[in-house]
Amino acid sequence: KPSNSLCSLLPHDEYWILSKRIVTPEGVTSGAVEVKGGTIVSVVEGVQAGELPQGNVVDYGDAVVMPGLVDVHAHLDEPGKEEWEGFSSGTKAAAAGGITTLIDMPLNSVPSTVSEETLRLKVDAAQQKIYVDVGFWGGLVPENAFNKTALEGLLNAGVLGLKSFMCPSGINDFPMTDKNHIKEGLQTLAKYKRPLLVHAELQLDPDSSIELNDGLENPQSYMTYLKTRPTSMEEAAIKELLDVAEDTKLGGTAEGAHLHVVHLSDAQTSLDLIKEAKSRGASLTVETCPHYLAFSAEEIQDGDTRYKCAPPIRDAANKEKLWKALNEEHIDMLSSDHSPSAPELKLLNEGDFLRAWGGISSLQFVLPATWSYGRRYGITLNQLASWWSERPAKLAGQDLKGAIVSGNHADIVVWEPDAEFELDENHYVHHKHRNISAYMGKRLSGKVLATYQNSKKAFPGTVAGCRNHCDKAL
Ligand SMILES: NC(=O)N[C@H]1NC(=O)NC1=O
Ligand SMILES: [Zn+2]
Numbered sequence: 250k251p252s253n254s255l256c257s258l259l260p261h262d263e264y265w266i267l268s269k270r271i272v273t274p275e276g277v278t279s280g281a282v283e284v285k286g287g288t289i290v291s292v293v294e295g296v297q298a299g300e301l302p303q304g305n306v307v308d309y310g311d312a313v314v315m316p317g318l319v320d321v322h323a324h325l326d327e328p329g330k331e332e333w334e335g336f337s338s339g340t341k342a343a344a345a346g347g348i349t350t351l352i353d354m355p356l357n358s359v360p361s362t363v364s365e366e367t368l369r370l371k372v373d374a375a376q377q378k379i380y381v382d383v384g385f386w387g388g389l390v391p392e393n394a395f396n397k398t399a400l401e402g403l404l405n406a407g408v409l410g411l412k413s414f415m416c417p418s419g420i421n422d423f424p425m426t427d428k429n430h431i432k433e434g435l436q437t438l439a440k441y442k443r444p445l446l447v448h449a450e451l452q453l454d455p456d457s458s459i460e461l462n463d464g465l466e467n468p469q470s471y472m473t474y475l476k477t478r479p480t481s482m483e484e485a486a487i488k489e490l491l492d493v494a495e496d497t498k499l500g501g502t503a504e505g506a507h508l509h510v511v512h513l514s515d516a517q518t519s520l521d522l523i524k525e526a527k528s529r530g531a532s533l534t535v536e537t538c539p540h541y542l543a544f545s546a547e548e549i550q551d552g553d554t555r556y557k558c559a560p561p562i563r564d565a566a567n568k569e570k571l572w573k574a575l576n577e578e579h580i581d582m583l584s585s586d587h588s589p590s591a592p593e594l595k596l597l598n599e600g601d602f603l604r605a606w607g608g609i610s611s612l613q614f615v616l617p618a619t620w621s622y623g624r625r626y627g628i629t630l631n632q633l634a635s636w637w638s639e640r641p642a643k644l645a646g647q648d649l650k651g652a653i654v655s656g657n658h659a660d661i662v663v664w665e666p667d668a669e670f671e672l673d674e675n676h677y678v679h680h681k682h683r684n685i686s687a688y689m690g691k692r693l694s695g696k697v698l699a700t701y702q703n704s705k706k707a708f709p710g711t712v713a714g715c716r717n718h719c720d721k722a723l
């Protein structure tokens with residue numbers, strides 16, 4: 250149930266969104282998207298405002314009309330960690346950033362979403378608070394991995410798939426899984442034709458970070474942190490995963506299940522291993538996140554723990570390779586991995602990279618961030634729609650989302666690629682804590698003008714002619 254403080258669009262059940270740049274799977278076209286009862290009825294090519302019923306038309310000129318973003322990886326932290334983020338602040342940030350569907354991760358809230366009961370707590374906590382569509386991943390943890398009844402209960406209760414960690418997650422009630430847990434979990438997922446999302450880092454030598462903690466190296470230097478999580482950790486995890494990925498092939502023991510590697514940072518051997526497994530027929534996809542594409546380790550200032558995340562942001566050469574892999578379709582999609590904490594845990598005063606919370610806060614800015622840094626690599630609007638909408642919708646099993654085609658949900662973002670803005674103190678940020686976001690202080694291009702979700706306008710809330718709760722809207 251969405252928030253009832255949402256502002257509905259125009260006082261019409263049917264309306265047209267007009268633009269010279271509508272991004273459809275066939276390409277960019279000029280015309281109108283016809284919406285009725287929250288569904289896209291048609292894309293009318295070449296039509297002009299004057300040819301449509303007056304009053305029911307919003308003409309956006311040459312602003313881009315694109316499918317709303319589907320963020321398959323965000324941590325909203327409710328219930329239990331309301332002081333970190335929340336359904337209300339998080340989904341307002343999503344709407345303001347052009348995200349119309351967000352799939353919440355099973356950890357960082359208390360309790361973690363690892364059973365039917367804990368999923369109910371999530372759903373209850375979200376009631377009346379959400380401004381965009383929200384779905385949930387469940388957790389695959391040692392406790393439920395060999396318990397088919399428990400996993401089926403969780404899947405029957407509505408999680409869209411499962412997520413597991415191959416290294417310590419930093420959350421006590423979300424322990425890591427090994428290869429055997431994953432192999433077993435995939436058997437159940439096969440029956441439901443659902444994916445397993447994996448945080449693929451494997452700690453080879455647990456002692457290495459202790460040495461660094463002993464003060465031998467400067468904990469305020471990002472390079473020190475980088476040494477604690479080398480690319481070999483991603484490589485080792487992916488190597489183990491590839492074994493079980495074989496099971497997802499046609500005719501394999503887990504045919505129907507799907508493996509998805511979250512937030513890939515290493516664009517070299519780890520990516521090569523993924524490519525190989527794909528070519529052998531494994532049902533496998535991989536995502537990366539805007540922070541790996543926007544920033545590089547060399548430019549992170551000493552003590553600026555806003556940039557601490559796992560896996561870490563690597564060097565500039567790696568960043569170039571990530572863009573190349575995206576452009577060549579070896580990386581399938583993007584996600585935010587919005588993972589904020591209470592500001593105190595970022596230890597911004599001490600600037601200790603080894604002890605600060607690892608997680609990037611970015612939700613509201615992922616579209617302009619991808620565009621601002623990506624336009625230098627010649628990315629197209631259709632690529633953006635594919636990485637941010639079409640493929641993530643498919644991963645989450647949302648067949649009626651992710652593309653502007655008739656019959657789909659009217660989930661739409663309207664944005665202006667050439668409009669620039671400064672993320673300074675005057676910029677309205679909906680995240681619970683603006684100061685911990687890695688993008689604050691940056692200048693970005695790509696301004697979201699409006700976000701439509703089903704029969705509503707989710708952002709901005711105040712619309713001419715709307716008499717519905719505008720005071721409470723965004
Ligand atoms: N628990 C949690 O959100 N961890 C995330 N943070 C991060 O930087 N990487 C993650 O997996
Ligand atoms: Zn992770």
Ligand SMILES: [Zn+2]
Pocket residue numbers: 322324354586587588
């Ligand atoms: Zn995450």
